[in-house]
Amino acid sequence: MVSPPRQPGPEAGPRLPPAGPRPALRTRAGILALDRTVVVGVLNATPDSFSDGGLHADPGRAAATAAEMVAKGAGMLDLGAESTRPGAAPVSPEEELRRLLPVLRAVRAAVRVPLSVDTTKAAVAGAAIAEGADVVNDVSAGRWDAAMFSSCAAAGVPIVLMHMQGTPATMQAEPRYRDVVGEVTSFLAERAALARAAGIAAEGIILDPGIGFGKTVDQSCRLLRRLDALVALGYPVLVGVSRKSFLGRLLGGRDVGERLFGTAAAVALAVAGGAKLVRVHDVAAIHDVVVVSEAVLGA
Numbered sequence: 001m002v003s004p005p006r007q008p009g010p011e012a013g014p015r016l017p018p019a020g021p022r023p024a025l026r027t028r029a030g031i032l033a034l035d036r037t038v039v040v041g042v043l044n045a046t047p048d049s050f051s052d053g054g055l056h057a058d059p060g061r062a063a064a065t066a067a068e069m070v071a072k073g074a075g076m077l078d079l080g081a082e083s084t085r086p087g088a089a090p091v092s093p094e095e096e097l098r099r100l101l102p103v104l105r106a107v108r109a110a111v112r113v114p115l116s117v118d119t120t121k122a123a124v125a126g127a128a129i130a131e132g133a134d135v136v137n138d139v140s141a142g143r144w145d146a147a148m149f150s151s152c153a154a155a156g157v158p159i160v161l162m163h164m165q166g167t168p169a170t171m172q173a174e175p176r177y178r179d180v181v182g183e184v185t186s187f188l189a190e191r192a193a194l195a196r197a198a199g200i201a202a203e204g205i206i207l208d209p210g211i212g213f214g215k216t217v218d219q220s221c222r223l224l225r226r227l228d229a230l231v232a233l234g235y236p237v238l239v240g241v242s243r244k245s246f247l248g249r250l251l252g253g254r255d256v257g258e259r260l261f262g263t264a265a266a267v268a269l270a271v272a273g274g275a276k277l278v279r280v281h282d283v284a285a286i287h288d289v290v291v292v293s294e295a296v297l298g299a
């Protein structure tokens with residue numbers, strides 16, 4: 001005899017958050033709904049990014065990749081022109097703009113999804129906004145340029161606030177925390193409060209634990225495991241795990257190009273933990289990971 005299917009009870013496991021006001025990001029390009037996790041495609045116009053360095057410096061090629069990423073499921077694209085990989089040297093604002101603007105213009109003409117610009121410099125952010133960028137992604141959370149929050153507030157542009165211990169040149173030397181989840185969460189709560197005090201709307205703030213930015217493998221895993229602590233602050237959370245070195249270390253020294261399954265596992269768990277945006281290089285594969293993760297969480 002076939003037993004009847006079990007009805008899921010309240011004890012059935014983690015679920016999507018209860019219906020409330022629909023989470024959304026207000027950008028100049030319109031409202032980006034966040035009730036489904038958004039796949040953010042990474043496009044680096046850098047010669048030296050750890051995984052796609054040199055691939056998208058040509059505007060025509062970048063625009064073609066951007067269109068393909070959108071066709072494969074990216075809801076937003078993140079354009080960077082200064083690498084933040086461990087050990088990376090800083091570049092001048094002039095050099096950053098020289099790399100970024102031709103690529104941004106070509107990508108802007110090719111796709112309609114919101115574009116974020118990955119920069120810590122207010123002058124670069126301002127020039128990118130003037131050329132059509134919709135979001136600023138600041139891995140320093142506004143600490144490295146005193147004008148960053150006021151520029152975003154004046155332009156009415158949302159900002160991603162990311163946690164980092166140290167600087168890219170030094171951050172992986174010896175990261176130390178007493179309580180990595182507590183410290184990252186309170187740092188981001190404080191930066192969000194300062195951003196709001198500078199005039200950035202609450203619907204214009206996204207928080208990011210900064211996986212791999214001054215974190216050991218264990219600390220990165222712990223932050224992913226306890227993403228709920230960050231989600232509880234009430235802002236959308238973005239997670240960037242794509243191809244990162246903590247995955248390579250967990251997988252016995254896998255190269256950057258061999259970390260897709262590791263990335264997929266980390267993304268699935270980030271979605272389960274409440275991430276609303278996932279920043280990735282492999283858009284098509286991770287789009288599938290997100291769709292299946294959400295279907296299971298919502299069942």
Ligand code: HH2
Pocket residue numbers: 042044046048049050051052080082083084085118137138139160162208210211238239240241279
């Ligand atoms: N990771 C990287 C760069 N920018 N921004 C946010 N908000 N979160 C991240 O986790 C994050 C980020 C590093 O990845 P990538 O851009 O591929 O490399 P590089 O910094 O070498 O350009």
